Amino acid sequence: MSAAVSPRLSHTPLSLDGNPLGYRASASTPRSPGAPVSPEPESAGVSSASEEEENSMEEDGILTEEEVSSCLYNLGLSATGLEYLYLCLSAPGRNLTDVSILCNYVHLQKLELPYNKIKDLSCVSHMPYLLVLDASHNELSDFFGFQPPKNLKEVNLSYNHMSEMKDLTAFSSLSKLNLDHNSFREIRGLEKCSSLAHLSLAHNRLSRISGLANLPLRELCLRGNQIRKIENMETLWTLQTLDLSSNRIQSLSGLQNLHLLGSINLENNQISDIKEASHIHDLPLLRELNLQKNPVQDQTDHRLAVVFLLQRLTSLDQQGVTAEEKVSAVNKYDPPPEVVAARDHMMHVVYQLGQPQVIFDSTLPSLDAPYPMLVLAGPQACGKRELAHRLCQEFSDFFAYGTCHTTRSPYFGELDGCDYHYVTEEVFQDMVYMGKFIQTIQYAGHRYGLSREALEGVAREGLACCVHMELEGVRSLKNTYFEPRYVLLIPTDREEYARRLRRRGLYSRAQIDSAVSRIDAYVHINREHPGYFDNVIPCDNPAEAYKTLSQVVREYLGLEEQRGATTDNTVTGDSQNEERSRDPATGGAVGLHARATGVTEPSEPSSRTYHSKLQARLTPQKSSAEIASMQRRRQLAREALMGRSPGAYTQLPNRYRYLHLIHLYQLHLYLLQLYLLYLYLLQLFSRVSVTAPGSMGSQLQQDPPSMSSMIPMTSDGPADPSEDSFGESRAGSGLSLRSSAGAFSLQDTAEGLETGVGPDVEPLDIPGQDLDSLRDHMSSGHTPDAPRPPSSGNVLEVRRIGSEPVSARPGSNAKPILPPIPSGRKTTEHPAPKPD
Numbered sequence: 086m087s088a089a090v091s092p093r094l095s096h097t098p099l100s101l102d103g104n105p106l107g108y109r110a111s112a113s114t115p116r117s118p119g120a121p122v123s124p125e126p127e128s129a130g131v132s133s134a135s136e137e138e139e140n141s142m143e144e145d146g147i148l149t150e151e152e153v154s155s156c157l158y159n160l161g162l163s164a165t166g167l168e169y170l171y172l173c174l175s176a177p178g179r180n181l182t183d184v185s186i187l188c189n190y191v192h193l194q195k196l197e198l199p200y201n202k203i204k205d206l207s208c209v210s211h212m213p214y215l216l217v218l219d220a221s222h223n224e225l226s227d228f229f230g231f232q233p234p235k236n237l238k239e240v241n242l243s244y245n246h247m248s249e250m251k252d253l254t255a256f257s258s259l260s261k262l263n264l265d266h267n268s269f270r271e272i273r274g275l276e277k278c279s280s281l282a283h284l285s286l287a288h289n290r291l292s293r294i295s296g297l298a299n300l301p302l303r304e305l306c307l308r309g310n311q312i313r314k315i316e317n318m319e320t321l322w323t324l325q326t327l328d329l330s331s332n333r334i335q336s337l338s339g340l341q342n343l344h345l346l347g348s349i350n351l352e353n354n355q356i357s358d359i360k361e362a363s364h365i366h367d368l369p370l371l372r373e374l375n376l377q378k379n380p381v382q383d384q385t386d387h388r389l390a391v392v393f394l395l396q397r398l399t400s401l402d403q404q405g406v407t408a409e410e411k412v413s414a415v416n417k418y419d420p421p422p423e424v425v426a427a428r429d430h431m432m433h434v435v436y437q438l439g440q441p442q443v444i445f446d447s448t449l450p451s452l453d454a455p456y457p458m459l460v461l462a463g464p465q466a467c468g469k470r471e472l473a474h475r476l477c478q479e480f481s482d483f484f485a486y487g488t489c490h491t492t493r494s495p496y497f498g499e500l501d502g503c504d505y506h507y508v509t510e511e512v513f514q515d516m517v518y519m520g521k522f523i524q525t526i527q528y529a530g531h532r533y534g535l536s537r538e539a540l541e542g543v544a545r546e547g548l549a550c551c552v553h554m555e556l557e558g559v560r561s562l563k564n565t566y567f568e569p570r571y572v573l574l575i576p577t578d579r580e581e582y583a584r585r586l587r588r589r590g591l592y593s594r595a596q597i598d599s600a601v602s603r604i605d606a607y608v609h610i611n612r613e614h615p616g617y618f619d620n621v622i623p624c625d626n627p628a629e630a631y632k633t634l635s636q637v638v639r640e641y642l643g644l645e646e647q648r649g650a651t652t653d654n655t656v657t658g659d660s661q662n663e664e665r666s667r668d669p670a671t672g673g674a675v676g677l678h679a680r681a682t683g684v685t686e687p688s689e690p691s692s693r694t695y696h697s698k699l700q701a702r703l704t705p706q707k708s709s710a711e712i713a714s715m716q717r718r719r720q721l722a723r724e725a726l727m728g729r730s731p732g733a734y735t736q737l738p739n740r741y742r743y744l745h746l747i748h749l750y751q752l753h754l755y756l757l758q759l760y761l762l763y764l765y766l767l768q769l770f771s772r773v774s775v776t777a778p779g780s781m782g783s784q785l786q787q788d789p790p791s792m793s794s795m796i797p798m799t800s801d802g803p804a805d806p807s808e809d810s811f812g813e814s815r816a817g818s819g820l821s822l823r824s825s826a827g828a829f830s831l832q833d834t835a836e837g838l839e840t841g842v843g844p845d846v847e848p849l850d851i852p853g854q855d856l857d858s859l860r861d862h863m864s865s866g867h868t869p870d871a872p873r874p875p876s877s878g879n880v881l882e883v884r885r886i887g888s889e890p891v892s893a894r895p896g897s898n899a900k901p902i903l904p905p906i907p908s909g910r911k912t913t914e915h916p917a918p919k920p921d
């Protein structure tokens with residue numbers, strides 16, 4: 086059966102309307118109405134009645150039998166199955182006014198009479214087998230003005246003059262009804278149309294949606310009415326396509342329950358708020374949405390916002406939604422934590438680039454080794470701030486508290502500058518614009534940030550910075566060039582943690598719930614990304630947590646070595662433990678497992694022993710951090726010798742900074758070598774000049790006479806031979822380096838330069854003019870380290886180990902050196918004493 090017939094082609098409907106046999110009724114073959122016919126092959130010339138005849142018929146608008154003959158098509162079995170009949174009639178665009186003759190064609194199943202002037206369709210009452218009726222573009226004013234054909238399925242009465250719907254209960258088979266372009270003001274009479282799947286009432290005068298309850302509609306078109314509100318549609322469970330374009334709708338409320346909706350057209354309405362999209366957010370099958378010509382289009386990024394709210398859309402405003410758009414939308418409105426962190430990092434880098442570039446104290450210790458930091462991470466009020474303070478107190482030689490900025494106001498007992506720098510939102514934002522932060526986060530409506538200055542202050546002291554932060558802060562910090570140690574403090578007892586939060590009396594119930602739920606984020610990231618945190622410490626009991634933390638820190642610093650020597654013996658005496666710890670398949674797994682499961686077991690001596698021993702075996706004599714530290718000190722010494730301070734190139738643009746440093750380094754190296762050669766020759770000459778010629782050879786073979794002054798001394802005598810001449814204990818670099826800061830030896834510098842692995846050089850405070858004094862001093866026959874009379878600040882002082890530590894870098898703003906926290910390095914054996 087033909088679905089549609091073009092009115093202008095209706096004279097030759099055979100090829101278009103599915104008559105496979107190519108038969109049609111001959112106009113010259115009269116037959117009784119509905120009478121069976123024998124199929125005849127169509128012959129050219131017979132198919133059309135004479136034009137004159139047709140014109141005369143069209144003029145008076147009465148459909149005649151001859152014309153009917155020419156309009157019949159689709160020969161087939163009658164509904165009874167007993168005879169062959171023409172089942173369809175198509176007479177479009179003939180200006181017909183009277184089609185009463187069709188009362189005789191009782192077997193018709195499809196009747197197409199569009200583009201005529203028909204006012205009366207009562208003939209349809211005589212077509213009990215009619216399935217499809219198309220009477221669009223006529224002058225009908227009587228709604229369904231005929232007796233219901235029992236099986237009528239599709240009716241098109243669009244473009245007529247009907248204004249009132251009547252009860253269609255009798256049309257129970259009706260599945261498709263088109264009533265567009267009439268004058269209906271209200272939908273009614275459809276309640277019993279239990280098969281109605283497609284209904285179109287476009288361009289009528291409807292002002293509200295009604296009369297559709299419980300209809301099995303799959304497609305509903307109410308375009309071009311005056312509807313203001315989506316209502317009475319809750320029961321249209323089966324609706325898949327909805328066209329409400331060109332109405333006056335302001336809200337999408339009312340569509341929430343239509344779970345099968347796949348396409349909504351709301352073009353040309355009054356929707357002005359993007360949030361309206363949230364009403365259809367949960368429709369699982371929604372793929373197409375048209376919001377063109379709505380006020381909402383004026384909002385910037387409205388498309389991204391809608392794409393974000395309705396992420397299942399494949400087409401928005403008749404334009405395909407791309408994957409890129411979806412990603413951008415999510416990144417804009419609900420960015421994943423990684424994106425937040427990356428953006429935060431990017432923002433601070435960009436703002437910082439806008440500022441004059443300087444070499445920061447926190448980058449100076451070495452270009453290779455990042456500034457040492459310890460980050461205590463964990464959910465709010467897990468006690469990490471107290472732990473950080475305590476740690477900095479106990480290990481004050483190593484750590485200082487990095488005070489962050491916050492926009493929240495201080496709680497009772499908190500001190501500005503101690504716990505946080507409390508600033509206003511404006512000040513905080515200004516600091517952001519000035520590129521002062523390394524990372525920031527927004528937490529519980531407040532902003533927190535670690536400023537560069539907080540870090541620099543600690544770096545200037547030569548200490549490692551200890552900070553505490555939330556997971557978001559850790560994520561951001563991980564994007565920077567800093568490589569802190571991250572210790573996760575995690576509450577394992579949620580009840581206790583919630584109680585602790587409640588006890589503080591500072592947080593609302595929602596805040597407490599949120600804080601408790603954030604534990605999962607920490608657990609998740611620790612489980613999914615082994616190694617994300619270097620250590621995980623349960624913090625249910627603050628005292629226990631601190632004990633574990635300080636233990637961990639000691640291990641980092643290598644301080645455990647000295648203290649745990651006896652412990653080691655007892656532990657290593659346990660052969661079983663030792664065996665286990667040596668076996669990477671068992672002991673090693675314990676350590677890894679502890680990390681992976683997120684709980685370290687500091688009370689597990691075997692794993693600790695195994696770990697430290699393994700580290701001791703695997704770690705080379707010097708770690709990269711130590712080497713970096715030594716290189717830096719050598720460089721500082723050279724700078725000091727040359728009377729240079731870093732201030733000369735601190736204003737260099739960032740990108741030339743490292744290149745410039747390398748060139749300077751090479752130049753220094755070269756000049757220093759020349760200078761040392763010169764000094765050495767001077768020294769030789771001076772000695773040769775005071776030594777008898779016969780003893781000259783033996784004198785030359787001796788160690789340099791100043792060697793004794795190079796041996797580190799303590800107040801009680803020579804220093805521990807396990808320390809090198811700079812007091813740097815190989816086993817515990819962090820501790821010894823700090824205590825020996827300021828020691829220096831020219832010979833050692835020369836030695837180090839020649840061998841490349843010589844003793845370390847500590848920076849020497851030599852102002853520029855000291856060089857002249859040094860030259861004068863040596864030209865008078867003294868060695869550089871020979872004592873010189875004191876003068877007012879222009880004296881070259883060779884500090885011995887054991888003198889009080891120097892807190893400032895030689896030259897301008899040098900600082901004592903704290904190497905990056907050694908990576909758990911522990912050696913059981915002390916380095917072999919240096920030969921005298």
Ligand SMILES: Nc1ncnc2c1ncn2[C@@H]1O[C@H](COP(=O)(O)OP(=O)(O)OP(=O)(O)O)[C@@H](O)[C@H]1O
Pocket residue numbers: 463464465466467468469470471489490524525526528533534535553554555556557558559
């Ligand atoms: N710069 C920062 N980056 C990321 N997180 C930060 C930063 N500064 C502070 N925080 C974290 O913000 C959260 C809220 O800070 P607040 O001072 O209100 O909590 P707290 O009660 O002191 O928590 P805690 O005792 O665990 O430190 C804390 O978890 C804190 O560690």
